[in-house]
Amino acid sequence: PSFGFLFDIDGVLVRGRTPIPAARAAFRKLVNSQGQFLVPVVFVTNAGNCLRQNKAEQLSHLLGVPISQDQVMMSHSPLRMFKRYHEKCVLVSGQGPLLDIAQDLGFCQPITIDTLREKRPLLDAVDHDRRPNVLVSEIFCSVPVVLTAVVLFGEPVRWETSLQLIIDVLLTSGYPGNPYGQENYPHIPVLACNMDLMWVAEAQSPRFGHGTFMVCLENIYKKITGKDLKYEALMGKPSRLTYQFAEHLIRAQALQRSWEQPIQTLYAVGAPALLSRDHEPGLGWEQELASAAAAHCRSVLVCTGVYNPHSEVPLPGRDSAAESVFHGHRDFSFDPALVEPDHIVPDVDAAVDLVFQLENFAP
DSSP states (O other): OOEEEEEOOBTTTEETTEEOHHHHHHHHTTBOTTSOBSSOEEEEOOOOSSOHHHHHHHHHHHHTSOOOGGGEEOTTGGGGGOGGGTTSEEEEESSSSHHHHHHHHTOSEEEEHHHHHHHSGGGOOSSGGGSOOSOHHHHTTSOOOOOOEEEEOSOOSSHHHHHHHHHHHHHTTTOBTBOOOSSOOSOSOEEEEOOOSEEOOSSSSOEEOHHHHHHHHHHHHHHHHSSOOOOSEEESTTOHHHHHHHHHHHHHHHHHTTOOSOOOEEEEESSOOOOOOSOOSOGGGGGGSOOOOOSEEEEEEESSSSOOTTSSSOOTTSSSTTTTOOOSOTTSOOOHHHHSOSEEESSHHHHHHHHHHHHTOOO
């Protein structure tokens, strides 16, 4: 094969924990009788609340084909390349087994929001029932917490606590509990995974995603300081970093299978392969990846996720009154040419059929 698949998961293969019927039919076409994939496949999800091994096991069960963790790319997977932060003490935000995820990625000293709250209980004051009934002097005698970066894995559960403590860390240069400083800009590095404003689960309408949490954080920071919150790196679809890392995994599969023909085209199934043409901060990661080899990245949009062809809300990027509404991240420019999908199909099974037809590929 001279092509590979990048499959989104939510809204393409599953809705919440329920598999989409077309998914199993699609994957029966992608493997041989021994369960080996006939083309390189990577699952690219903006989820970040579990280990990739767990996601691979879940997908294997749902799709009925064996999937390895090397085929799974979580929104946080590119953090493996940010080795300069792995030895430092970093604050991690999100939910799920955060410490396990962080340590699996290479971080040696991660501290969760809950741990920071335990060390600095006076900082979490929105919920009156959780305020401590002790003297200030008794609380701040503990060993000082010094943080050198903030890593946002995904949406947390108690937003008010996470927003408050992250702001505290940024406005004190990593010394939460200290008074806010006046000259703490630019703030300590922030690395963020998953910029999805909304995502599709079992509910009839999309739900808030981590991108919504980031909108809150960015606006609170600017309201307090008058300055923009800056990111050292943004990862997860549709960042260029994510697509280049996914291509790296595609090439690794082809090499493992001794497929010598170069991969010329990647098909991103599930959402437009929107790539920002803007300069992205923190591009030191490019040294970790070989130069991109694929000539094309084609997007195949399916109608089982956020996009609904029967909705009155038009597809972003088309001529309409809603064209000015851009749901992507603040730091990405709105370029209709990048948002517009190359193909629109009913479901993932139809997407596989279309790609095989376009590539004249007969399994």
